[in-house]
Amino acid sequence: MSKGWKTGLEPSVDRKIFRGVPNLLRDDLLTHARHLIRQKRQTEDLGACFMSPLFQSLSALCRSPDYIVSLILLEIQSCYLDVGLQRTTTGARVFAAMKGAVDGGLNIPHSTKRFPGYDAESKSFNADVHRAHIFGQHVADYMRSLEEEDPEAFKRQFSQYIKLGINADQIEGIYKTAHAGIRANPEQAKKPEKAPPASRKRYTRRKLTLAERKNRVAQKKQSFLAKIQEGQVEP
Known part of the structure; x- marks a missing residue:
């Protein structure tokens, strides 16, 4: 047109x-x-x-x-x-x-x-x-x-x-x-709005908070020191 x-x-x-x-x-x-x-x-x-x-x-x-x-x-x-x-x-x-x-x-x-x-x-x-x-x-x-x-x-x-x-x-x-x-009646019937889902699906990892990152580092250190004491890893 x-x-x-x-x-x-x-x-x-x-x-x-x-x-x-x-x-x-x-x-x-x-x-x-x-x-x-x-x-x-x-x-x-x-x-x-x-x-x-x-x-x-x-x-x-x-x-x-x-x-x-x-x-x-x-x-x-x-x-x-x-x-x-x-x-x-x-x-x-x-x-x-x-x-x-x-x-x-x-x-x-x-x-x-x-x-x-x-x-x-x-x-x-x-x-x-x-x-x-x-x-x-x-x-x-x-x-x-x-x-x-x-x-x-x-x-x-x-x-x-x-x-x-x-x-x-x-x-x-x-x-x-x-x-x-x-x-x-040319008007289109309005569809009822869907209620938002209670829990949304997430397809990517959620970012860790500062406290969670510090805790993760502490656990890795503790696990590594335990392996040294057991002789699994050379110091």
Whole structure:
């Protein structure tokens, strides 16, 4: 992004569960959901800045306060996609991330040429195909075909889905529920703070105090003198 704030389109560390969606495949549908919630959070946080005295004064002087606030909000949320070293092939995950940010309220000028569902020959865009990718229908279709053609390969590739009891018919509902939850409450639930451990593990030796060092030297002297008296060591 060359203008506006940081939108989080950079790669992130994937977690096992995201809003009830098991992170089992690195695909564009989970990427869309991740960046949808990031942008929804930033949009919610942005509303607090308009409560400042500066914006209240501008609203009082302007005949249409909602108009000036909308202009400022649009300017702040306007930016351009900088893909960097990411590949820009049709259906690439970077465009799924952009779609999630746009659905979250960010204004990114774009076309539909790189979305799934665009036909280069007819130069037409099928929004239903794109929607199917967002809700994981291409994964569901692949699950059904693989289960019929090669059950053993299906068990290997979708072993975690089988373990969690997820079938092809449930995938769309899982993502619909996740998207509805993101739009209803984009805030991340705070994890309870862990109590500090009673005793911390130490991987290095603790430094001896002055009294302990003197005692250690005295013990070595006493042990050495005892060996001399016993004849084990020549004086």
